[in-house]
Amino acid sequence: MVNYVHPSATVGENCRIGWFSVTMENVSLGRDVTIGNNVTIYPGTILGNGVTVGDNSVLGKQPRPAKTSTVKIDGELPPLVIGDNTTVGTGAVIYAGTIIGENCLVADLASIREKCTIADCVIIGRGVAVENQVTIGSYTKIQTGAYITAYTIIEDYVFIAPMVTTTNDNYMGRTQERFKYIKGPTIRRGARVGGGSITLPGVTVAQESFIAAGALVTKDTEPGMVYKGLPAKLARVVPPTEMLKTD
Numbered sequence: 001m002v003n004y005v006h007p008s009a010t011v012g013e014n015c016r017i018g019w020f021s022v023t024m025e026n027v028s029l030g031r032d033v034t035i036g037n038n039v040t041i042y043p044g045t046i047l048g049n050g051v052t053v054g055d056n057s058v059l060g061k062q063p064r065p066a067k068t069s070t071v072k073i074d075g076e077l078p079p080l081v082i083g084d085n086t087t088v089g090t091g092a093v094i095y096a097g098t099i100i101g102e103n104c105l106v107a108d109l110a111s112i113r114e115k116c117t118i119a120d121c122v123i124i125g126r127g128v129a130v131e132n133q134v135t136i137g138s139y140t141k142i143q144t145g146a147y148i149t150a151y152t153i154i155e156d157y158v159f160i161a162p163m164v165t166t167t168n169d170n171y172m173g174r175t176q177e178r179f180k181y182i183k184g185p186t187i188r189r190g191a192r193v194g195g196g197s198i199t200l201p202g203v204t205v206a207q208e209s210f211i212a213a214g215a216l217v218t219k220d221t222e223p224g225m226v227y228k229g230l231p232a233k234l235a236r237v238v239p240p241t242e243m244l245k246t247d
């Protein structure tokens, strides 16, 4: 078998599908889609025009949480949708129930869980883990190895440096009470979060805040300010030359 395309799948003009790839029921591939080798595309997944998918990637997988997982899933989630001209790298895994916009890059080995909404022109870097129910605004860049916890809200033009850790549960899996308080961080427009920093549950990183490398963000920050250290303390203002242009 060179590859398998279910008869109910729709394949647009000029698509190329690599060796040993499986395109399942009701998948829709737009025009000029390129699928690498050994890719699995689960039922109903919709790929827009010009989407490229690297070898060994898995698209539209339904979550199967363990009995002991915090996340509970009732029934099938709606299919994964990927917008025009988005590129998915090699060995990426993207779940059902997620929507990704146009002109995005999901780099090699990245993983995006269910019920995420990712806007246009977003970069999800190599090996980044995006957990369930995360929202990411347009032009945001998330660099190699960052961990984006469930329920995080990231707005437009945010920069998340390599190996950033976000967290959402101060009870670390203990007590029933924790379900009332689980909350991811909110990272506002244009904020920059430095390499290896940690953001605690429910914290808001304000618009254009700058979190220094290695900082521990325990409290909400002020817009346009730099924070450093453990715990992170206000250090100085962000220079005007580094602020997003407003025009």
Ligand SMILES: CC(C)(COP(=O)(O)OP(=O)(O)OC[C@H]1O[C@@H](n2cnc3c(N)ncnc32)[C@H](O)[C@@H]1OP(=O)(O)O)[C@@H](O)C(=O)NCCC(=O)NCCS
Residues within 6 Å of the ligand: 161, 162, 193, 194, 195, 196, 211, 212, 213, 214, 215, 226, 228, 229, 236
């Ligand atoms: C915040 C940052 C820009 C340095 O800021 P700065 O104001 O220029 O700091 P300076 O180098 O002038 O150092 C001022 C003081 O802060 C300390 N300091 C610098 N960076 C620090 C950090 N990240 N955490 C804690 N202390 C820091 C310095 O040791 C120095 O202390 P001292 O006065 O006791 O000697 C830098 O630490 C940083 O976080 N860069 C981001 C790197 C990154 O994550 N990039 C992502 C893409 S790779």
